[in-house]
Structure formats: structure tokens, C-alpha cells
Amino acid sequence: MPRSPRRDNMSLRAYVVGTAKFFYYDLGPSLLGAFLNRVVRPAVTKRMTGHDVVVARDIYQRIRGIRDVKTLRVRSPWDLSIRRNHVFREGEAIDLPDVDRPIQTKYSIQLHNAERAKRHFDLRIQLGGRAVSWAIPMKGFRSALLRLNRPGERWLAIRQPDHVLSFMEFEGEIKEGRGKGHVALVDSGICDVFKIKNGEVHVRLYGAMKGDYVLVPTKESGLIISKAVPPGEPWSKPRYTRKKEEALDGFDETGRVVENKIDGASAKLVVGEHGNRIFSHRVSKRTGHLIEYTDKMPHLRDLKVAAPPGTEVIGEVFHPQGVNFTAGVLNSSIERSRALQREYGPLKYAIFNMRKLGGVSTDNLSYGERKQECAKLVDSPLLVVPSSADKNFSDFYQRVITGKRIPSDGVVVKALDEVYGEAPWWKIKPSDTVDCVVVGVEPGTDGKYLHSLGALKIQCPDGSQVNVGSGFKDWERQWIWDHRHEILGETAKVNFHVRHGKTTNTGPVFADWHPDKSEVALKMYSDILGVSPYQLKSSAGWKPK
Template identity: 25%
Template sequence: MSLHEYKRKRNFGRTREPAPEDSARGGRAIFVVQLHHASRRHFDFRLQVGDALRSWAVPKGPSYDPKVKRLAVEVEDHPVSYADFEGDIDEGYGKGHVDLFDKGVWATRGDAEAQLAKGHLEFELFGERLKGRWHLVRSGRKERQPAWFLIKVDDAYAGEVEADDLLDATMRESTRRAAKTPATRAAASRSTARRKATPTTRRVSAASLAKAAAALGGAREARASGDFFPPQLARLRETPPQGDAWLHEVKWDGYRIVAAVADGATHLWSRNGLPWNDRVPEIVQAIDALGLDSARLDGELIALDSEGRSDFNALQRTLSGEAHAPLVYMVFDLPYLQGHDLSRVPLIERKALLARMLAHAPAHLNLSSHTVGHGDDVFAMAMAQKLEGIVAKRVDGGYRGGRGDDWQKIKRLESDEFAVVGYTPAKGSRLSFGSLLLARPDPDGGWTYAGRVGTGFTDAMLRELGDTLAKGGSKTPTVRIDAVDTMLRGALWVPPTVVAEVYYRGIGNKDLLRQPSLRTLRMDKSPDDLRDSDRDAPKATRKRTAANKATAKKATKPSPRATGKPAAERRTGHAPVPAADPDTVVITHPDRKVFPADGLTKQDVVDYYKAVMAWLLPGIHDRPTSTIRCPGGIDSPCFFQKHVMAGLDHVGVARLKEETGATADYLYPRDAAGVIELVQFGAVEFHPWGSHVDDADRADRVVFDLDPGDGVAWARVVAAARMTRGFLAELGLTSFVRTTGGKGLHVVVPLRPGAGWKEVKAFARGFADALAEAHPLEFVATAAKRLRKDRIYVDYLRNGRGATAVASYSLRSRPGAPVAVPLRWEELGKVRSGAAFDIHSVPKRLARLKKDPWDGIDTLRQDLAAVNRKLAGK
């Protein structure tokens, strides 16, 4: 999708609306509805599809009545950052006031783009005001702009409720002030006369559930808690246990989630005890609809494909915002309910009560059914349906956190994870490559060839891997080969950077995998993880990896960080590699226009980064770094890339924990070749963390982003930076200044020693608040757009773990190819704007410099803990 029309219709020097380059957003795909008091009052209905918001203007707003077809006029795509926009559009296109009406996540079964192309999208909304299932149907009428109809599905939320009925007092006042016609005044009048209808779902009463729970043998009265509780775990077994003392369930292919309800409020937790409410609001809403006062549920979060089957890849892509699959919580245990601890109640009785509770539950809650006895038959059924496997549980077992023998998992096939170390060329009609070459860790810290996998790939995966991983390579094996494999003739070998999970039917006599089939590429793992991943692995793999643990620690121990030079090794578990020559990186499509309006090509971007490499690299090497990639140029969709992708040979890999509790492979430039390789993959901008990969939890930089609002002259921004410098100096902190390539300036404070992210963020917020309180007409410390007019926003949010700030000497993906440039404080007054330097002027500036403007930033000793003690009067 293109944001060309959005940009064409707006002057971003005058409008408060966000520019497209600020549109990156992680997490679930969102929807937003905004009430727009333009020349004609209407609701703007927007669905995130990919990297943009598909948008429709709905004059009368959404209706909960399935009999009502609301006209929805398709308008230009908007950037994802528009979801946060509120306030006045002072003049030009869309002039008027904008209020946020509702916001949440959305889902659809099937491909959203394909449904929209066909003219009928069925989807589900999970917001505060808008819930349930809806249709968007394209009208057959020929209009100047494509016309659609927004229609509510007749579900549990349907009713005679209009959008105006759901307005709060603030939006009603906006409606009253903006009313210019009898029609809009009548709509406002109706909204005050109606009452909000609360949809209800049929359910078993909480009182009857409490009575049933109290009657169970072993139940004990206990107080409720919304805290995390450790889930019960299963041991891996090769065959199902026999007899009626065991019940058997499907082994669901998803993420383990436990839910705790206390005082009517639902709290979701990951297996590792991290909160998940914000990630899956549909599950929170579904549990809330049960009307419980207190409970504990255990289950698996899964995603459903277009045929209603569990799809692990769809789950990962939906949680990252790349897909919109419906999510379902498959509940299989109930260790606590309505004031009663049921952990000593036999499992079969807990499940009977659970089935009763979920009999009329919302669609996003499902009971994980079971069969008592007949383990072999249930396992055969799982194999026939190509499920992951089954879980066997003792019928009379209690519920105890941690791993034990009462729960046993039996997988359909043996599965394990291997590093991808090469590929064989494609033959016949096969796309891109024939098979991927796999390796397992060696006891000596290297890798041993384990076999080939050539099945289980989709066409899309073949194309993607063909464009990334299966390119280049060496004819010389990068791993040890203990068995002869004639199919390796012509194979090309690459360093192990990607992990593949495969099914297989045992180990052959040559110690190679038998009948392997790809399950998935584990983009959330790196080869490092394979050196200590044998906890639940099949016996053949456990024996092979048991000897690796001692050497694994040595192999994965981070090397000391270089100062002012590229890192000496990559953290991928294999031997250190020397810094590569950037000229060895092949640049494809060098003539592709990256900055079309300026006539600048991909080769121009490569040449720029090579010219400034000695100045750029010290600020990003060994730091987790997000890039902004614009594969089609800055006029096409651009997006953040922070995780490692297949095909990167020169970029470092850092295994870091995310907010979800899972770990992921973050990329970081380790040398000039890595930077140029990222540019080859479409990177235009570089945004590093304020910490290094070998100490990611301690920040060594504090960044204050001074972002001027409308009406702020550049001279005020310069004065604000100098004022910020002065206040920091009073605290004993030396600071440095940089243009951002945009509207503002960065004031950067180095820390040596570093400090924890919590401490750094608290300091940054306190400092920003103090600035705003001391000079309320000059500064504001909150991000709300409506408060930033004629003031300078002190953005302290770049100082949290995982937050980034643009790198010194990084290009910006904006017309004119501006650059973020470090300055001496003495020369700040000579600079005319935050975008004063560009791709042409920066190399000339550097050629004239006799000294780094930020000389000494990496050796300056500044202790934030000492500053905080001083502020506390200690």
C-alpha cells in the first residue's frame, strides 16, 4: 500500500498530522475510529493492513444494528501513527477537530488484502466501544471515490445502538461546538437521549459455579489473587501411557497462557510470568464475559487459519502485526474458581466443572476436550490429522506448578531444531533452491552436518528464502561432515545464522535425519540457543548434545566491547570472523531510486555510507540497532527492522529478551560490511539502542529529543538546547548536541559507568518534567499533540530498554536526504535547522573537520547514581 496520496494532500510544515515516516509500530494489527468535525461531520474508520491504515469515511458512524447498512467512502491510506492523532487540523485538507472515538486490535479469518480486493471483508473488532463481528462490502455503484457498506453481524453484541449513543461528554461537547447544520444538531440531540446498550452473552451464573466448586471433594476455600501462578508442565515420552487412569488431549501448537481473575478483573500471564493483557484483548474480553469474581485458568493461545485449524506461524505473525488471524484460548484446566482452591480436586472433576463453565462462553474461549483411556487410538488420530501430538494426564491428578510425571506429552514425530548452514541448487520446476542443509552443535564449539530438508516449504517461503538466505555462499563446507552424502555435490555453504525446526522419523545409520520435513523457521531463536536446548529433546539428540554444555558457555561468552572500532566477533556461537571488506557486498538494483524527488539511487546511498563509515560506525557497532528499510524507495512503504532476517552474512546477532518473555535475535552492525549489507537490504536509517549487546540491560547514553511543535521558531529550539545543557551542567553532567535530520535537536548525555534502564528512564522523565514545570511556556513533557502547539516537547521516551534514537550520520528517509549530524556546542548558532545537513553536504563537512565534534564522548566518566544521590540529598 502506498501513502503517496496522503503525503500529496498535506503540507507537513503546517499540519499537525503525523508524517508517514513516523508510522512504524510493533505488535498486533490495530483499528481506530476517529470522530472528525470537518466541513461535514463524519467518523473515520481505519484498519491496519501491513504498514498502513486502510481508511473509510463513515458519515453516520458505525451502527450495532445488523439491519443498517452504513455508507463507508474509501479514502487514502493513512500512516499507522495516525491512530494516535487527536486535535485540530487548522487549515487545508480535512480542516476541523479530530477526537479519538475507539481503538483496539482486529482479526479476520483469511487474507485481509485478498478479501478487500474481492470487495468483502468479514472481521472482528476488540475495542472499548466497538466489539464483535462486522462486514465491509463494496458497493456496485460507480462513485468518484469507492463506496462500501459497513454492516454489523448479528452476534451477541448486536443491538439498536448507534455511534452517537457511545459518545462521551468530551466528544459530545466537540459535536455541539462543531454543529453547523440541523442534521448534525439533531444527531447530537439524539445522542444525549439514548442510553448505551451493554451487549450480554448467555452464561452459567457465577453463584451456581461457586456452589458446584464448593461441592467437589478436595476443594478448599481460599482468597483470590490476580498474580501469576506457575503452570503445570509435561515430560516428553515416546508412547502414550495405557489404561483408563489417563485422559488424553490434543497438544495444541501455540503459546501457553495462564489467566487469573480477581475482583472481577482478568489478568493474563505468559508461561514465564509476563503480563499479556495488552497483547490479546479479545481473550481478556472473553473471560470478562463469563462474569466471574475469581478464577484461575490454564490453556494454550492458538491462531486459526482460514479452515479453522491451529496455525503456529499465523499466531506468530498475528502477534507481530503481520497477519490478522482469529485467536482462541484453548482452556484445559481450572485450578481455582469462585473462592475455592481446586488444585487437590481430581483432574476429571475439574474438567467437568470447566466444561460447564464454558458451555456458553464467547467464541474466543474453547474447552480442550479429552478422551479417557484409548491412548494409542487418540495418538493415531492425532497423526492422521497431522496434529503436533497429544498430552496424557492422570485422571485423578491434582494441579502442581512445574514439571512432573502426571502430565506426559507424546509428539506426532520427533522434532528438533537445527542451524541452517547452506543449500543445494534448485532443479526442475523447483523455486530458488532444492533443500536446506542442517547442522547440530559440536562438543568443540563448531557444527556437524545433520542432513537436508527439502519438504514442508510453501511457495512464498521458497521465494523469500531464495531472495535472502539462498544466495551466494561458498563451495567449501563451513561444518564438519562425518557422513557421505552424494547430494552435496554443488551445495553452497553459509555461516549458521538461522534456526529451522524440522520433523523427522529417527536418526539413520549415517547419523543423518530420516525423512525430515520443515515445521517452521524459528526467527525467535539463534544458533546459540541450540547449545542448551536439549531439555525436552528426543533421546538421540540429548545424547549427542550432552557433551556440549561446557563448551557452550565458552562459545557464547561475549567478547569485550571494542572502543571506537568494529566488534571482533559475532555472537552466533561459531568461531570469530574477521571484519569483512564492504566492497565484497554485492549491490543489486543499484539504479533503483531511493529518494525519487531528489534523483538519488541505491548506489548513491551506498556511496554515502562508505564515505562516512569511519564516523558512523563508532555510534552503532555492537549496539542492537533498528533500521528503517525502504526497499521500494521512500515513497513506498517503509518499516522498522530490528530482528535478524535470513540472508545476512556480515551482521552481528544478539540474543536478547523481549517484553513477552521470549528471546529474539536482534541485529547489530559489527563492521563496515554489515552496514553496507543492511543498505543492500533496503536500510536507509540506523537507530541504535543506548546500550551494547554485551550489556544490554545497562544504558550508557541518555537522549533528550527536543521536538518543536507548530509555531516554534528554530532560534527557540537552539535556545532550548542550550538551556537543557545548562541544567544538566548544574547536575554535573556534560552533554553533546546533534541535529536530527528532522525538526529538532538531540541533547545526549554519556554515562560511564552505565546505569540500569529503570534508573535511566526515571531520571530522564524527572528531568523532562522539571524542565516543563520550570518553563511551562517553553517546554512540555507529555506526548499529546494538542498540548505541543507553540512549545517544545522534551521526549524522554527514547531512554527505555529497546527504545532507539537515530544514529549520528544516519540518513533520514525524507525528501532531500537529510542527515543527523553531531555538532560542537559553539557552532550550534550557525546551523539554520534540524535538517541543515544532507547527503551531499555531510561528506564535505567531514573532509574539513580536524577533530570529532563529539571527541571524548566514549571516555568521559559520568555516574548517574552519583547524580541521583546528590538530588536525594545524600
């Protein structure tokens, strides 16, 4: 076991070389050359072996930023635990110290066609500066890797000597030694190690082999078990009835509350014993299950929520930079979404309703009671409840739409005695009606909109083009799709969001066809009613319902 390093070159050299495979040092780029010249290079040129040179090179690639060359800082307590108890030597596999908090790291899976061990997979996980490795026999199937992530699969996993990190991405021939043979990289990416206990590793991979796995040591070798992750239970977004801004004038505020409608992505958060899960209301075409955001927001996944497991709340995932940034994060890969949040700050979660408390349904509670229970959960800056008021609704509305701290989509008026799903909430948001020209028609892709209208592509007065996919009745969608070649160039009235007093090109909702610039509405209603367009045109005071 190496003694604690003194500040002289030789002890530091021994410290670097002796623990190189699992030790990280932080060093700024401007000091890297000084560090190598003053400390490592003399040792390399005089007494280091060829293996030591490879190890040192592996360290150099991972040096990041300390201010003082003489000050060494270990990157995590995990590294400290290894440093105190183990000295790495080529060909050994160290005992893994216990970990009780999630660690984001990297993994790779290589197909190793070895002369001695025959064809097998090598799973490598970067832990503490070394590639901790397991060999997984193929069971005689060339497509065996595709079977590994089936829930409930149990495969032999034999712990191997730890490798240098650079070997995780290696491809090519190993010409001699116990691993002689060809190596091909078949999968790699980021992963989360959730727990290590007595050598048992709980890990979630995010590459092609996405899934939850447990590596279990046994007396003779070990096992890798693919865990089944239950899909989320289907749920629906809240129902809103749109009201105009004028509705707040003289509004009966008795027994009601008005809340800020935070502009984000609707999501359900489920509190779990070993972490939270976050689901969209939308269903994935690939899996047929609810789209899950959990691993794109590890800060919310690992957050200790002041509620028993099984609690389910409904809310909005949002970011101060606005709904477009939120959508960009949620629609990116896991690695990209985490990088964006490290750079610009994490997504937050706004809670505005509760479905279950400790696994017991709260649907029989009034909204006022559910609102109180939601407020009890907010004990972190990552969780918020929307601001609200029980009087002066118009004044509150003006403060919300002019505020800039939290992105808002208007306000929602709710009855405090409403039981869940009993009645729709009233949504009021600023909008502006703009005359736009239809330049294209997009088909519906699935569900009830298949073989019908998906969206109208319109050109705004400023020349920009957007798709309008909402605001249509089902029969309107079908009529527009059947007459799609006739409506190109026609003028439609479209409602857009107004933010901070300015009309934007976001949130487009179809309002109607322009009566003075287009006769599409006349043709559409005459077809639906089965009468001549001239009869409708000459009917005094006729208005479409």
C-alpha cells in the first residue's frame, strides 16, 4: 500500500504510477506542461517501464484543472475509498467499494473472439479511473447481444482483471497474451451506476443495450441479470375550456382560484422508493408505452421528495429560457440533454395537481385539498407550485402575462370544490389573430387523424412559415384533407401567443377562414349542410355554428 505522498517529485511519481489506473488529478490546461516537465517526464525517461508509460498516458488524457501544481485533489469519495484500500497492479481486479448514490459514467461492450476463452462479450464500466470488466459468454448465438436486455435474462458474467480506460474503445487484433484474438466494439455510451453493495453492481445503460442490469458476484463466477422496468400507467392531460381575456371582467371569484399556467411540457412525476420517474402523456411509437423523461433529468430522478413512495403528481417540466428550450432538452438524447442542463441550468418541475398519495387515489378530494397536499411536497428549488390568487383575478392576470421570471402560458381558473375530472378548467391566455396564407397541407400520421388532416402549413405576414395542427374539429379536418388541393393560397385566421405585449409565431391555433379574403368556409359549410353555396351566401344573418 503506498504511503501518503510527500511534495517531492519521486514520491509524487510513485503515487501517480502506483495508482494511475483509478486515480484522477485535476490540472488546468495551462499547467499541464509544467506538471509533466517538473514531475512526470524525468521519471518516465529514467525508470518507468513500457506499461507505466501507457498508464501515465491514460492519466494525462484525464487531467482537468487544479490551480496549484503542488495541490492534488481526488475527484470523488469513491476514488478516495479505492486509494486508501487498494494499489493497482496489472492483471488484478480490485474489490469494489460500496456506493449508495448514483454516479454517471461510461461503459462499452466489446465482442472478443479470443483463442483461449472463445467468443464472448466484454462489458466494461468506467469506475474510479479504471475499466472494471466482466466477460459474458455468448451462449452459442451470434445475435446473443440482442437477447441480453430482455427482462429476466440471466447470463454468466465472469469478473476480469481491470483495464486501462483507453482499452474501452479499443478495436483490432491482440497479437499475444491471454486475450489474443480479435476485438470489435459493439456498443458504448453513458450509464448510471446506482448502487454497489458487497460487489453487487446496479447499473442502467443508455446505448443500444439500454436497460437496467444487476451484476451479481457468486462463489464461482457471477451473473448479469436484466431487470424488468414496468411501464408508466396511462394518464391524460387536464381538460381546459378556452376563455377570452374579457371573461375576467366582472368574473364571479367566489369559491375559485386563479393560477399561473406555466409554459412547459406536461409530465407526471411518480415518487419511488429508489428514485422518482417522470412520464409524458404521449405514447412512444417504438415501444407502445408512455414516453419517459426520467433519465434526462437525473436531478429530479434522485431528488428526495417529501412524500411516501407511490405518490403521483401532475405538473409541467419547464426552464426559465422558455418552452422551446424545454422541448429541445426533452427531445435530445440523454447525453445531450444532460449536457444542455449542465451548461444552462436544470429543468424544474411545477406541481399543480395530485392523483395519488402513497399509492392511494386522491381523486375523491376537492381541488383545494389536493392543492394543499401538493404544497407540502415543495422543499427544493427544483420543485415549485404555480403562483395563485383567490381575488382580483384581472390584476393577477396582468402580472402573470407581463412577468419574465417564469415562462407563462396565461392563467387557469379552477373551482376549489372540484373533484378530479369533474369539470374542465378555464384557461385564459393572451393571443392575437393574424391573417395567414395556406402554403401546404400535412397528412395525419396515426390514430384518428390517419387519412385526415395533420396540420396546415401557413405563411405569416413576416414571411415565416409554421404548422397549425390544433383548433380543427374532426369533420373540418376530413373536409380540408379531401379538398387539400383547392385550399392552397387561401387565407386563414390563426391565433398566436402574445408574450410581453408582442405577438409571436408560437402556439398557433386555427380560428377560421377569413370571410372577406376566402370562400373556403362558404364551400365547406355548404358541403356539410348539403345546400348550395348561393343559398348560404344569400341567407341574411346566417352564421356558422
